[in-house]
Amino acid sequence: MLEVLSRSAKGRNIADIRTILVFTDTFHRNKAIVPIPVPQSSKCYNLNQAFTVQMALIQQVVLNSRPGKNGEPVPENFRMEESYLPQDLQEGQVKICTKFLSVDPYMRCRMNEEDTDVDYMPPWQVSSVVTGGGLGVVEDSKHQNLQKCDIVTSFTWPWQTRAVVDGAVLTKLDPQLVDGHLSYFLGAVGMPGLTSLLGVREKGHVTRGANQTMVVSGAAGACGMLAGQIGRLEGCPRVVGICGTDQKCQVLVSEIGFVAAVNYKKDE
Numbered sequence: 001m002l003e004v005l006s007r008s009a010k011g012r013n014i015a016d017i018r019t020i021l022v023f024t025d026t027f028h029r030n031k032a033i034v035p036i037p038v039p040q041s042s043k044c045y046n047l048n049q050a051f052t053v054q055m056a057l058i059q060q061v062v063l064n065s066r067p068g069k070n071g072e073p074v075p076e077n078f079r080m081e082e083s084y085l086p087q088d089l090q091e092g093q094v095k096i097c098t099k100f101l102s103v104d105p106y107m108r109c110r111m112n113e114e115d116t117d118v119d120y121m122p123p124w125q126v127s128s129v130v131t132g133g134g135l136g137v138v139e140d141s142k143h144q145n146l147q148k149c150d151i152v153t154s155f156t157w158p159w160q161t162r163a164v165v166d167g168a169v170l171t172k173l174d175p176q177l178v179d180g181h182l183s184y185f186l187g188a189v190g191m192p193g194l195t196s197l198l199g200v201r202e203k204g205h206v207t208r209g210a211n212q213t214m215v216v217s218g219a220a221g222a223c224g225m226l227a228g229q230i231g232r233l234e235g236c237p238r239v240v241g242i243c244g245t246d247q248k249c250q251v252l253v254s255e256i257g258f259v260a261a262v263n264y265k266k267d268e
């Protein structure tokens with residue numbers, strides 16, 4: 001998990017990258033979504049497979065130190081801890097079991113001490129549990145709108161195997177919308193998908209029937225890949241991608257539907 005986070009963030013101020021940022025099964029080859037293994041004990045719910053319940057002892061990911069304002073994060077910036085969940089829920093609380101966590105560029109900004117460069121995104125606190133986009137299953141509920149075995153998501157999901165949270169921060173999901181592929185809710189059907197869709201429609205000024213050529217920077221990234229595909233669905237006959245390796249260029253053309261791709265580290 002920590003390795004994925006440090007690889008994804010790469011220590012850059014990713015908020016500066018301007019990317020016109022679709023909807024696809026291939027999306028997951030790029031996005032770092034972390035499946036959380038759940039220890040087996042008693043059966044709770046059957047979607048495609050049985051989810052299981054184990055009480056009390058949990059594992060969590062804590063920010064251990066900061067990488068510095070522009071430093072590259074390393075695994076040592078994080079540590080794993082074990083803790084115990086409260087046994088009893090308060091009114092409005094829900095006990096959730098984590099199934100997927102989303103690793104996203106903005107998380108690098110949250111490693112800064114004060115200035116995240118993102119107004120609405122506070123820094124993570126050292127020795128506190130890391131939070132972000134996540135998805136899981138309700139194991140117990142004292143919230144009126146949520147019940148055991150509901151699939152839920154939140155943008156403030158704690159990076160721990162299980163948690164007790166205020167039910168108000170959770171959004172209930174319909175697994176049938178994604179044919180049971182729950183992680184899609186953190187990708188193409190989640191924030192990156194919405195970012196890409198709005199980027200193309202509101203900022204890209206794509207006009208159906210106008211015979212436009214669409215150029216996507218950061219094209220092999222989570223949003224870029226989706227943006228290119230949305231562009232095609234929105235009627236652009238030619239979608240060209242810009243990315244950083246020949247291998248990415250090849251995937252964009254052979255698998256994602258871009259007509260051409262440019263390696264900005266190599267090509268003129």
Ligand SMILES: NC(=O)c1ccc[n+]([C@@H]2O[C@H](COP(=O)([O-])OP(=O)(O)OC[C@H]3O[C@@H](n4cnc5c(N)ncnc54)[C@H](OP(=O)(O)O)[C@@H]3O)[C@@H](O)[C@H]2O)c1
Pocket residue numbers: 008012014015016017018019021030031104105106191192193195217218219220221222223224242243244245248
């Ligand atoms: N994911 C979301 O839901 C979301 C929401 C809102 C805003 N955003 C913003 O949208 C942007 C892309 O997000 P993402 O989730 O698609 O990120 P991502 O999966 O990490 O992709 C970003 C891409 O940017 C490229 N890149 C890195 N450094 C670059 C540089 N110096 N110049 C040009 N390209 C560079 C990298 O590709 P190469 O190695 O091929 O260059 C990388 O694949 C970020 O700025 C992010 O903050 C994302």
